[in-house]
Amino acid sequence: MQIFVLFFFWSTIFSDPSRMVFGYDRGKILTYVFGVMIVKAVVFSARTVDIAGDIAKGDLANYLLKPISYFKYWLTRDLSSKALNLIFAVGETLILFFILKPPFYLQTNPWLILAFILSLVLAILIFFYFLLLCNMVAFWAPEMGWAVQFLLVIIIGEFLSGSFIPLDIFPLGVQKVFYALPFPYLIFFPLQVYLGKISLAFTLSGLLISIAWVLILGFFANFIWRRGLRRFAAEGR
Amino acid sequence: MKELKRYFKYWLLMSRNAFISTVTQRYGMLFFFLGKIIRFFIFVVAILFVLKGTKTIAGYDTNQIIFFFLTFNLIDVVSQFLFREVYRFRPLVVSGGFDLTLVKPINALFRSLMGGADILDMLTIPPLIIAIIIIGQNFNPSFVSSLYYFFLLLNGLLISTAFHIAVLGLGIITMEIDHTVMIYRDLMSLGRFPIDIYKQPLQGIITYLIPVGIMITIPAKAYMGLLSWPVFVGSLMFGIGFFLVALRFWSFALKKYSSASS
Numbered sequence: 001m002q003i004f005v006l007f008f009f010w011s012t013i014f015s016d017p018s019r020m021v022f023g024y025d026r027g028k029i030l031t032y033v034f035g036v037m038i039v040k041a042v043v044f045s046a047r048t049v050d051i052a053g054d055i056a057k058g059d060l061a062n063y064l065l066k067p068i069s070y071f072k073y074w075l076t077r078d079l080s081s082k083a084l085n086l087i088f089a090v091g092e093t094l095i096l097f098f099i100l101k102p103p104f105y106l107q108t109n110p111w112l113i114l115a116f117i118l119s120l121v122l123a124i125l126i127f128f129y130f131l132l133l134c135n136m137v138a139f140w141a142p143e144m145g146w147a148v149q150f151l152l153v154i155i156i157g158e159f160l161s162g163s164f165i166p167l168d169i170f171p172l173g174v175q176k177v178f179y180a181l182p183f184p185y186l187i188f189f190p191l192q193v194y195l196g197k198i199s200l201a202f203t204l205s206g207l208l209i210s211i212a213w214v215l216i217l218g219f220f221a222n223f224i225w226r227r228g229l230r231r232f233a234a235e236g237r
Numbered sequence: 238m239k240e241l242k243r244y245f246k247y248w249l250l251m252s253r254n255a256f257i258s259t260v261t262q263r264y265g266m267l268f269f270f271l272g273k274i275i276r277f278f279i280f281v282v283a284i285l286f287v288l289k290g291t292k293t294i295a296g297y298d299t300n301q302i303i304f305f306f307l308t309f310n311l312i313d314v315v316s317q318f319l320f321r322e323v324y325r326f327r328p329l330v331v332s333g334g335f336d337l338t339l340v341k342p343i344n345a346l347f348r349s350l351m352g353g354a355d356i357l358d359m360l361t362i363p364p365l366i367i368a369i370i371i372i373g374q375n376f377n378p379s380f381v382s383s384l385y386y387f388f389l390l391l392n393g394l395l396i397s398t399a400f401h402i403a404v405l406g407l408g409i410i411t412m413e414i415d416h417t418v419m420i421y422r423d424l425m426s427l428g429r430f431p432i433d434i435y436k437q438p439l440q441g442i443i444t445y446l447i448p449v450g451i452m453i454t455i456p457a458k459a460y461m462g463l464l465s466w467p468v469f470v471g472s473l474m475f476g477i478g479f480f481l482v483a484l485r486f487w488s489f490a491l492k493k494y495s496s497a498s499s
Contacts (some may be wrong), residue, residue, distance in 0.1 A: 001422060001423035001427055002423070002425060004435070004439065005427055005429060005430065006427060008434045008435045008439075009294070009434055011434075011436075012294055012295050012434040013287070013291050013294060020289055020496065021290050021291055043393065055343075065410055085302055096395050128468075141264065143262050143264075143265055144264055144265055144268070146265070147262075147264070147265035147266075147268035147269055149273070150268065150269060150272050151269075151271055151272040152266045154272070155272040155276045156275065157278070159276075159279045159283075162278075164279075164283060165283045165286075166288065169283075169286050169287060169290060170286055228251060
């Protein structure tokens with residue numbers, strides 16, 4: 001239903017097709033709305049949310065005994081979940097596309113499409129490590145895993161990633177603060193690349209910042225994981 | 238009257254138990270509470286920034302759009318505060334534990350619907366009411382408009398009650414209550430903004446078939462003095478009718494309960 005709310009909300013604002021607000025015309029903003037639906041299905045769908053439960057219930061011990069990398073195992077599960085979600089999201093988008101008949105901005109520049117795909121891959125990795133870190137709270141506070149995810153992922157993460165409204169409607173100073181965080185690189189930045197709304201230099205710097213976030217969050221995830229394992233006592237098993 | 242007092246006592250007792258259960262995880266509760274508050278402010282800030290650029294949406298100015306949003310939140314939050322137990326109904330039906338509710342000398346619908354008030358939602362109700370009063374002052378409402386608003390809010394809650402009863406009934410028949418209640422929440426979210434932004438046939442559907450418009454948009458319009466009395470009367474009749482149908486559906490569903498797994 002959120003797609004209906006956003007679609008009609010922006011559709012009403014851009015009822016005059018020649019209107020430009022916040023640097024968007026009707027075609028681009030409605031492409032953004034539909035783009036959020038697909039990109040969110042790819043980036044935000046993850047099975048990693050279950051890790052906190054595994055730690056809290058002691059089930060993590062089962063995985064530690066197996067000759068597999070725990071991080072790679074969950075990344076693989078995440079990717080299969082994303083593939084499944086992508087199929088549904090594309091189906092839903094096509095159905096809604098035929099019902100609502102929105103103007104759609106089709107990107108034809110192959111370099112921008114390549115940069116968009118690259119930014120999506122980086123977004124998946126950023127989200128994976130971020131979610132991993134949130135779940136690892138359960139090593140220290142077993143009952144807090146879901147609460148932390150609710151606050152940091154569902155509330156703050158979804159808003160700061162631009163899945164509700166594009167972040168460039170905010171003043172430049174606020175946008176700069178947002179860009180210093182990992183969240184805009186999950187949804188907003190890939191869609192800006194697709195829409196061709198940002199310069200080549202900004203696209204490249206955005207990709208470099210995304211790589212930096214992957215490395216930083218990856219480093220902390222490994223660090224916290226090692227610390228957490230020292231505390232893990234497999235209670236409940 | 239005596240019966241009403243008895244049930245109010247039951248409700249207080251069950252709510253107190255639910256509260257004690259919630260505070261056993263006080264840090265988790267704090268995070269959830271913070272999350273709810275932040276989500277609310279995020280929406281308000283987003284609406285303010287959008288309206289800074291667009292001035293109006295569907296002919297409504299900033300105060301009016303915020304008022305619609307506050308009215309949506311009030312009905313949504315009060316419903317969640319009162320009917321949180323609905324979210325915990327499925328395991329009872331699946332395990333057969335609902336038998337224990339049925340054998341108790343207390344109305345099974347009352348127990349299933351209102352058996353565990355949510356303290357986190359209760360805490361957000363007073364600030365919401367204050368915000369509604371402050372924003373609402375901008376419209377200089379007449380006494381009649383205020384009265385319309387009050388009764389239509391109650392009507393909105395009655396429809397919300399009917400939805401939750403229907404969800405419980407469906408929970409017995411299909412055992413898929415988790416999904417049904419989330420569909421209801423999703424449908425309700427259409428009322429965050431005035432239903433005037435939606436095009437037909439969606440606007441008609443969410444006015445009369447899934448009466449989100451009657452629950453949220455119409456009360457807010459009444460307060461702004463944008464409503465005629467026939468719409469007021471029609472809305473109340475619709476709400477009462479919807480509630481009675483939901484009660485009939487509950488009685489029908491209850492007869493289908495098989496007590497499986499008990």
